Amino acid sequence: MAIYKLKINGRSYEADVESDTPLLWVLRDNLGLVGTKYGCGIAQCGACTVHVNGNATRSCVLPVSSVGDASVTTIEGLSANGDHPVQQAWDEVDVAQCGYCQAGQIMTAVALLNKNPNPSTADIENTMNGNICRCGTYHRIREAVALAATKTK
Numbered sequence: 001m002a003i004y005k006l007k008i009n010g011r012s013y014e015a016d017v018e019s020d021t022p023l024l025w026v027l028r029d030n031l032g033l034v035g036t037k038y039g040c041g042i043a044q045c046g047a048c049t050v051h052v053n054g055n056a057t058r059s060c061v062l063p064v065s066s067v068g069d070a071s072v073t074t075i076e077g078l079s080a081n082g083d084h085p086v087q088q089a090w091d092e093v094d095v096a097q098c099g100y101c102q103a104g105q106i107m108t109a110v111a112l113l114n115k116n117p118n119p120s121t122a123d124i125e126n127t128m129n130g131n132i133c134r135c136g137t138y139h140r141i142r143e144a145v146a147l148a149a150t151k152t153k
Helices: 023-030 085-093 102-115 121-128 138-151
Strands: 002-008 011-017 049-052 055-058 071-073
Touching (some): 102 138
Parallel strands (some): 002 071
Antiparallel strands (some): 002 011, 049 071
16 A cells, blocks of 8 residues: 545645545545545446546546646535535525435536536536436536526626
């Protein structure tokens, strides 16, 4: 095992884990940051999405050894009080049903809006398409991303 120094949510952490340990499990099991969820383990559902240097990244398949000195942001790091514009829009539109996928959905939406603050409906659909919602709230997710775009201008 090796000690990995990580920058997560603006703080420094150390994790003594195997090099091939997925970042998801380091976050959840070693660091207690449990907002990022396990969904499929093969980077297909999006529940484990975090930002690595601002890019939406599936943490379930990213070995901790690949993180290096990159800056990682989890759902816990978006805002101290849950008042990020995307989180506010999620609440206003009442997106969540079971809520399991929502951290990954929100992290994907934030990455989109950081790169494209005025996305078209097609941009939203294309970006969010890789995140699965078992409850089927896709129409509300699209609506919330569009609303959040108006809040981030």
